[in-house]
Amino acid sequence: MWLKFEQRPEPSKTMSxxxxxxxxxxxxxxxxxxxxxxGKSPLEGFKVFFLNPIKDSYGIAELFxxxxxxxxxxxxxxxxxxANVWNIGAEGQLLIGALVGGGLALHFxxxxxxxxxxxxxxAGALGGMAWAAIPAFLRTRFNANEILTSLMLVYIAELVxxxxxxxxxxxxxxxxxxxxxxxxxxxxxxxxxxxxxxxxALLLGIGALLxxxxxxxxxxLGYQMKVAGxxxxxxxxxxxxxxxxxxxxxxxxxxxxxxxxxxxxxxPIGQITEHISPGYGFAAMIVxxxxxxxxxxxxxxxxxxxxxxMGGEQAQQYLNLPSSISKVFQGMLLFFLLGSDVFINFRLxxxxxxx
Amino acid sequence: MGLNFIxxxxxxxxxxxxxxxxxxxxxxxxxxxxxxNLGAEGTMSVGAVAAFAVAHHTGxxxxxILAGMAAGILMSLLFGISALTLMANQVASGLALSIFGxxxxxxxxxxxxxxxxxxVEPIRIPLLHKIPVFGPALFEQQGLVYFSWVLIVLVAWFxxxxxxxxxxxxxxxxxxxxxxxxxxxxxxRxxxxxxxxxxxxxxxxxxxxxxxxxxxxGMVAGRGWIALSLVVFATWRPARVMIGAYxxxxxxxxxxxxxxSGVRINIPAQALSAMPYAATVLVLVLISRNRSTxxxxxxxxxxxxxxxxx
Numbered sequence: 012m013w014l015k016f017e018q019r020p021e022p023s024k025t026m027s028x029x030x031x032x033x034x035x036x037x038x039x040x041x042x043x044x045x046x047x048x049x050g051k052s053p054l055e056g057f058k059v060f061f062l063n064p065i066k067d068s069y070g071i072a073e074l075f076x077x078x079x080x081x082x083x084x085x086x087x088x089x090x091x092x093x094a095n096v097w098n099i100g101a102e103g104q105l106l107i108g109a110l111v112g113g114g115l116a117l118h119f120x121x122x123x124x125x126x127x128x129x130x131x132x133x134a135g136a137l138g139g140m141a142w143a144a145i146p147a148f149l150r151t152r153f154n155a156n157e158i159l160t161s162l163m164l165v166y167i168a169e170l171v172x173x174x175x176x177x178x179x180x181x182x183x184x185x186x187x188x189x190x191x192x193x194x195x196x197x198x199x200x201x202x203x204x205x206x207x208x209x210x211x212a213l214l215l216g217i218g219a220l221l222x223x224x225x226x227x228x229x230x231x232l233g234y235q236m237k238v239a240g241x242x243x244x245x246x247x248x249x250x251x252x253x254x255x256x257x258x259x260x261x262x263x264x265x266x267x268x269x270x271x272x273x274x275x276x277x278x279p280i281g282q283i284t285e286h287i288s289p290g291y292g293f294a295a296m297i298v299x300x301x302x303x304x305x306x307x308x309x310x311x312x313x314x315x316x317x318x319x320x321m322g323g324e325q326a327q328q329y330l331n332l333p334s335s336i337s338k339v340f341q342g343m344l345l346f347f348l349l350g351s352d353v354f355i356n357f358r359l360x361x362x363x364x365x366x
Numbered sequence: 367m368g369l370n371f372i373x374x375x376x377x378x379x380x381x382x383x384x385x386x387x388x389x390x391x392x393x394x395x396x397x398x399x400x401x402x403n404l405g406a407e408g409t410m411s412v413g414a415v416a417a418f419a420v421a422h423h424t425g426x427x428x429x430x431i432l433a434g435m436a437a438g439i440l441m442s443l444l445f446g447i448s449a450l451t452l453m454a455n456q457v458a459s460g461l462a463l464s465i466f467g468x469x470x471x472x473x474x475x476x477x478x479x480x481x482x483x484x485x486v487e488p489i490r491i492p493l494l495h496k497i498p499v500f501g502p503a504l505f506e507q508q509g510l511v512y513f514s515w516v517l518i519v520l521v522a523w524f525x526x527x528x529x530x531x532x533x534x535x536x537x538x539x540x541x542x543x544x545x546x547x548x549x550x551x552x553x554x555r556x557x558x559x560x561x562x563x564x565x566x567x568x569x570x571x572x573x574x575x576x577x578x579x580x581x582x583x584g585m586v587a588g589r590g591w592i593a594l595s596l597v598v599f600a601t602w603r604p605a606r607v608m609i610g611a612y613x614x615x616x617x618x619x620x621x622x623x624x625x626x627s628g629v630r631i632n633i634p635a636q637a638l639s640a641m642p643y644a645a646t647v648l649v650l651v652l653i654s655r656n657r658s659t660x661x662x663x664x665x666x667x668x669x670x671x672x673x674x675x676x
Binding site: 016099145149153155156158159160162164166167171173174177178293294296297300332335337338342343345346349350352356357 | 657
């Protein structure tokens with residue numbers, strides 16, 4: 012007797028919702044094992060990593076603060092992923108958005124115009140879109156694989172940030188630290204709850220989830236994107252343009268990542284530095300997959316991903332473990348999700364071993 | 367520009383190109399079997415840290431290479447379980463491997479960040495290494511550099527001159543036909559994936575044990591992704607991988623060119639560091655521009671999941 016995968020007559024809807032939960036459960040379980048292997052008490056480790064970060068209201072506010080850029084990036088990416096447009100360069104688009112939006116604030120330093128902040132956010136979105144337009148153009152015009160080009164542009168974006176903060180944009184009174192001047196109060200996103208760091212960007216994130224939901228479920232363009240992803244030939248037969256899917260997918264991802272970038276700069280960071288993002292653009296891909304590319308799912312998975320980031324900081328502080336343990340958990344989560352997804356299309360059957 | 371300068375440029379280009387050759391050839395074999403594994407960056411990173419740790423504790427760089435290879439095989443096994451056994455999307459599985467590997471290497475590598483490794487003496491080929499200009503670049507190198515050249519010949523011979531290579535290519539072109547005449551598609555793809563992982567692990571080992579020699583988080587710095595692009599650049603042909611690898615190797619040492627040329631031009635260091643990434647984009651555009659080049663050369667089933675019973 013052995014186990015064998017047998018294709019289901021049609022994909023199981025139930026399993027497609029259960030699979031992320033199974034993946035999270037498996038991640039928790041392997042977390043316990045990981046702490047044991049590292050010579051820590053598993054329960055203590057679990058408590059420090061997953062519970063401590065959100066034990067008080069300040070922690071919960073931080074959770075929403077960190078979830079904001081993740082949900083922004085993920086909802087943008089999900090539009091492209093639905094159409095099999097693989098933009099894996101959200102991290103770079105986030106950085107360029109932060110630079111363009113932050114650059115606007117530095118250029119109009121001292122401005123008290125009420126349009127400054129909205130202008131920065133628009134500039135951030137445009138910056139992210141411009142960076143995403145490069146792989147979109149290269150794909151539609153020259154057939155160049157967008158996976159590789161969008162990723163290469165992440166490294167280039169990091170170097171652009173590094174050059175600006177070490178060179179032309181460095182704060183002259185900043186003791187030679189590689190960072191720009193602090194943004195003025197008028198160029199800073201207002202706080203939602205006094206005494207915490209959670210700011211208006213969260214509203215932008217939730218707004219983006221709503222817009223994303225309407226676009227994917229209520230608009231003809233969104234429908235075309237889904238068809239293009241699920242049945243390429245059917246989409247082509249119906250006359251849906253594949254090039255347009257690439258452009259929409261890439262630009263949506265770029266715009267949202269750009270807004271995420273400027274929200275960090277005009278929010279918790281307050282200036283442009285070399286450390287704008289701890290890999291939010293990459294983690295957002297996991298958020299999008301775990302959230303089943305749906306805005307509601309993305310809302311919850313971005314909170315989970317934010318928890319993994321905070322858990323890493325706690326583990327560093329209280330367990331003496333490197334904070335990169337977050338990324339180990341992130342990677343495990345995606346693997347478990349991909350593995351669990353097999354049950355959407357297949358079921359396990361006991362069969363007699365063939366002679 | 368003196369001859370000494372040209373000689374050291376050639377030497378550094380070969381060194382910088384070596385991990386790219388090894389990793390790209392591994393990925394080439396994987397892709398020839400129809401599997402797109404985007405996890406090279408993560409596999410290289412874990413290979414690099416495993417090799418560094420073992421070389422540090424044993425004092426034996428050769429054991430370091432073996433450790434890098436073993437780590438690479440284990441990493442690609444994860445990919446195989448996901449993409450081959452559990453039939454998950456190959457692009458997503460590869461991304462997962464890269465994210466996981468880069469994170470895992472940073473986690474494991476933390477204690478080794480302040481450790482230095484003794485540099486390993488190169489293997490000098492008697493007499494030949496004394497040839498002016500070319501001698502050091504070709505005949506006074508680390509063992510893995512010579513290995514990379516042997517590997518090109520071996521991979522080309524395997525793919526085009528052996529029956530197993532023919533079967534592997536058949537699996538990549540048409541898994542359904544290969545399956546129907548009795549070849550185990552999943553098994554062959556597993557072997558190809560594990561070979562790719564082993565090579566990515568060795569490529570990582572070269573980085574941390576011989577090239578730098580040290581471990582810093584993020585030291586692979588996109589070389590895994592560049593190696594993937596190199597396979598496209600080489601239009602899936604082993605010999606062309608070498609040309610591309612040395613082209614990129616040359617880009618990676620652009621800093622050296624500028625410093626050595628003696629020309630006082632004010633280029634930010636970051637612009638020079640961006641060269642290999644920009645060159646990768648450029649090369650992808652040049653090669654992909656002609657759609658038929660890609661269509662004729664890429665394995666027909668590349669990236670598609672094979673369902674044994676469908």
